[in-house]
Amino acid sequence: MYEDADDVQEYNFKVLVVGEVSTITFTPRNSEGSMIGQCEGMECAAQFSRHSLTRTSIIRRYTQGHFLTSYTPTLGADFALKVVDWDLKSKIHLQLWDVAGHERYGHMTRVYYKYAMAAFIVYDLSRPDTWNAVLKWYNDLMQNVLTEDEEPIPIVLLANKCDMNGVGYDKSYLTTFCDEHGLEGWFPVSAKTNGNIDDAMNFVISAILSKRPQKERIRPGTPWYRAESPLPASPVTVLPAENGDIGKGIPRSTAVERKTCC
Numbered sequence: 001m002y003e004d005a006d007d008v009q010e011y012n013f014k015v016l017v018v019g020e021v022s023t024i025t026f027t028p029r030n031s032e033g034s035m036i037g038q039c040e041g042m043e044c045a046a047q048f049s050r051h052s053l054t055r056t057s058i059i060r061r062y063t064q065g066h067f068l069t070s071y072t073p074t075l076g077a078d079f080a081l082k083v084v085d086w087d088l089k090s091k092i093h094l095q096l097w098d099v100a101g102h103e104r105y106g107h108m109t110r111v112y113y114k115y116a117m118a119a120f121i122v123y124d125l126s127r128p129d130t131w132n133a134v135l136k137w138y139n140d141l142m143q144n145v146l147t148e149d150e151e152p153i154p155i156v157l158l159a160n161k162c163d164m165n166g167v168g169y170d171k172s173y174l175t176t177f178c179d180e181h182g183l184e185g186w187f188p189v190s191a192k193t194n195g196n197i198d199d200a201m202n203f204v205i206s207a208i209l210s211k212r213p214q215k216e217r218i219r220p221g222t223p224w225y226r227a228e229s230p231l232p233a234s235p236v237t238v239l240p241a242e243n244g245d246i247g248k249g250i251p252r253s254t255a256v257e258r259k260t261c262c
Helices: 042-049 054-064 109-113 128-144 171-181 197-210 223-228
Strands: 009-018 077-087 090-099 118-124 155-160 185-189 253-261
Touching (some): 009 054, 009 223, 054 090, 090 197, 155 197, 171 185, 185 197
Parallel strands (some): 009 090
């Protein structure tokens, strides 16, 4: 795969995948329609979030190559790893952190931001109300995650479910929004059909690499120091890609490892 394995630089990139899943309060009823008490907080959020797990479905599609109609709700954070042979000299260990959007866990999300080098903000085209949280996530990331040079990390907007009939998006508005707020860009994506998922991931990897700081700025404890540090052995097997994929600007080989936190 590589001409000289000793010359390959391995990177460990942590990328956040955030997006709102609202916490709601409702009154559960039994099969006869009778009220059986109030439900608020974790249980309600878990039941509601099953209908809008856009973050999880995108991560699952990219790292495991398939789409499921239902997932276990993320309460706290979850992450998956994909190993990407970026070019003949670079191998990327891409960690995608699925950070829950429940309001009751808002105080915990900052813990998961540590060492993050980029972020995706995801909203659901089939649920316009999820757009309302994009600025909230943007402001939270801008306030809490910076590079070694005290600059914002690359942020990319993902409009999920672009494959659905009856949904639409204003390309001009989204481009202007990204320009005005300093986002790297946006992609209409579909976890169901795998539309633009690889393109978005490659785009964010390129954005991270383009913002590598000066060598003297890479100090112990900083994200890039961690990114370039030797990685411990892990049970990840690199799988060869199809021959037709080589030279097309997409990873030539990948590996998947699923991990769970909290």
